[in-house]
Amino acid sequence: MLILPGLITAFVVAVISKVVAIWLPTLGAATIAILLGILLGNTFLKNPVLEKGTKIAEGKLLEFSVVLLGATVTFQTIAQIGLKGGLFILLQMSLTIIATYILGKKMLFSDNMSLLMAGGNAVCGSSAIASIAPSIHAKEEEKGQIITLVNLLGTILMLLLPLIGSVIYGSDILTKSALIGGTLQSVGQVVASASMINGQVVELAMLFKIMRIMLLVVVVYLFGRFKQQRTPSLETVGSPSKKKSSALPWYVVGFLLFCIVNSLIHLPKEFSEIAHFFSGWFEITALAAIGLRLDFQKFFKEGKRFLIYGLSVGFIQVLLAIVLISLLSI
Template sequence: MNDLVENNNSKHSYLTKTMVILPGLITAFIVAVISKIAAIWLPTLGAATIAILLGILLGNTFLKNPVLEKGTKVAEGKLLEFSVVLLGATVTFQTIAQIGIPGGIFILLQMSLTIVASYILGKKMQFSDNMSLLMAGGNAVCGSSAVASIAPTINAKEEEKGQIITLVNLLGTILMLLLPIIGSLLYGSNILTKSALIGGILQSVGQVVASASMVNGDVVELAMLFKIMRIMLLVVVVYFFGRFKHQRSAVTSDVEVTPKKKNSALPWYVVGFVLFCVINSLVHLPAQLSETAHFFSGWFEITALAAIGLRLDFQKFFKEGKRFLIYGLSVGVIQVILAITLISLLGI
């Protein structure tokens, strides 16, 4: 009898969670469908670009509703992660080889210099050690995911984490829209260079996909490779940030600071992407399977981008104040200048 009651409660709980998610998930999918249709008449923009712009417009006007939050969060997170994994089925070692050693050096230098510059600038503007480190890691690696992974290692407060995530997302959104324009003006039809610019700078996976989609599908593929390289280095960044904060704390205080338990540093979808890429390179998956993976990856991607747009609340950004905005925009300018300089020096 007790087992029956527990099973009923479990089913009820599952149905309740599903019903809570559905409104936002369905809304994001509808925006994606509209974007696909609109892209027929606006091919230069493309469905991905239309999805995120339409999402931003509706999310800050007619569809600004708390009921949609849980569903759009699932769409933004999980669907985009599955999209990245499936993208791995369309990539081979030959594709990765296009990046080459200069591309790898570019990522290492871009990340390192971004971290140093963001931290120094944060301290100059009188932000705390924690906020400066979170800003440095969030912009250098992978946005909100990096901030969430670094925060427990340096004992950051929830308020500090929330403020930096908001700032990093704002900066990423601005750069997401600007980088395709900057790339086209500076590099014309050079796909690899534009991919390095977008994949080497933008904060989140969603922003990379959205920005690269404004150019073309080839740039999406290569920009994601640059981005994956950055995400894979998150493990190293988390470790060194923890060591750095521990040493700083030991110098300024007699009390030994013990970092909180770390989150899993390497996201599962990166592992999935690499695994599919390895399989596709060694076995060479059938064309039909690759096409199916590409089809679902595309729909997951556009629905996720619509959700990102729907969740982007401009009011939150403006609440953070002028000093935060100046810090964020300054870091963005530094990242762009660094990337352009390094791309030129390395001959990418």
């Protein structure tokens, strides 16, 4: 029962956002939900009793939304990304990891914090950090600080990338999708940011994002090996290959299965419409919960050095994405 207050609150914010979006269609319900959630979560609705419910809404509902999104996607949709899109993701992730780690060490952050920051930004935010932390023996405090920093950076980029994409790429859907899906930290931020443009960008941006999440297993393994080489005393039994946390997230598997089924037998239109309906509501409610849980006080507690590190990494990510999109002619 403790989850009900938070779940109901997130749903109410989602409903209000849907209504407000009728008068502000350009902004969209997803964007309104997360912004309204941030406003209320840091003022009138800043209450610990909501925490469990909003955490469930943020995590599980968004995961279900991603799975149902697979029922609206086919191999033909994925083909729009092509080999260049796959190469873009590999280069973007690799260069982000290298640059973030080097910058972290230059700014005198520990190996663990630099690796967590690199993985969180390159792959999938908090989920990647939670998966990487055991493989490099990171402390809970280190994990918490980096999660806070990555969430702050993701929120800033979530609002800026649609503007940057529109200025640079105009009406080009694929390039804007690559910029958002190849850069933003969490699934929720990708959905919210892409929703500021249109539904097609949400679909394609999520495909770029799914590619990154699928490489989580590889990143966890390589980070664990890297840390063991730098700190030989680490126990080999803690190898990431034996860690449950390094497994591919269930919602990515669900998304891919739905996509395969839809491509092979072409699911009935009614099923796709129902999946799209529930996926949309799960998404809006989850984004409202993300906003409600975003505590600005935590960000300011971390200090100036953390903020400089986060903003610098964000700038590097966006710059890398723009350069790679240009070089690969996506």
